[in-house]
Amino acid sequence: AQSVTQLDSQVPVFEEAPVELRCNYSSSVSVYLFWYVQYPNQGLQLLLKYLSGSTLVKGINGFEAEFNKSQTSFHLRKPSVHISDTAEYFCAVSDAGGSNYKLTFGKGTLLTVNP
Amino acid sequence: EAEVAQSPRYKITEKSQAVAFWCDPISGHATLYWYRQILGQGPELLVQFQDESVVDDSQLPKDRFSAERLKGVDSTLKIQPAELGDSAMYLCASSLVLGQGGDTQYFGPGTRLTVL
Numbered sequence: 001a002q003s004v005t006q007l008d009s010q011v012p013v014f015e016e017a018p019v020e021l022r023c024n025y026s027s028s029v030s031v032y033l034f035w036y037v038q039y040p041n042q043g044l045q046l047l048l049k050y051l052s053g054s055t056l057v058k059g060i061n062g063f064e065a066e067f068n069k070s071q072t073s074f075h076l077r078k079p080s081v082h083i084s085d086t087a088e089y090f091c092a093v094s095d096a097g098g099s100n101y102k103l104t105f106g107k108g109t110l111l112t113v114n115p
Numbered sequence: 116e117a118e119v120a121q122s123p124r125y126k127i128t129e130k131s132q133a134v135a136f137w138c139d140p141i142s143g144h145a146t147l148y149w150y151r152q153i154l155g156q157g158p159e160l161l162v163q164f165q166d167e168s169v170v171d172d173s174q175l176p177k178d179r180f181s182a183e184r185l186k187g188v189d190s191t192l193k194i195q196p197a198e199l200g201d202s203a204m205y206l207c208a209s210s211l212v213l214g215q216g217g218d219t220q221y222f223g224p225g226t227r228l229t230v231l
Binding site: 102107 | 119155156157158159160163171206208217218219220221222223224225227
């Protein structure tokens, strides 16, 4: 079984400041990793995903994440945030060698960007 | 850009009543997922279809929940009878092909259910 831990439930930052949202996972097999964003009363939108290859993954809206296998982490970063980045962010994992690639999500991190 | 459609967006019902949610995935997407998202939590998979067949319904409370995708296109999730603990956001997602590891799941806007 897999699990995802998002270490911070809420992260408040000021506009134009850098931000890091932390994600750790647990799995006995190889995994694929994802970050999704959810704006209020909306569905989830994919920010980026790691399948293989380079451990630094770039996504939409200036976000990037780094896969660290030894630390079982996949932290999300942005060098300068905007008010519009205020949203809930979810880290998710799926089994890379399984049969249905079911996503297991963390509990989410609420990013609040203040002016 | 193609999107996953869901209806209704909001549903208020009384406990013991029946409710149904509808999802229309992105055209051509073979795989369809239903998730439940309780307030303050991440989504949890309820059921996964490959075309019209169920791939995984291990987390679906089958005594009261049912899901179908009869023609392998749109899908309906039903709850009968609804209980207070069913209040949540119900999200539908679709992806192109099962078996493509890491295939992106595209989410609809969700149906927010409130059971009184």
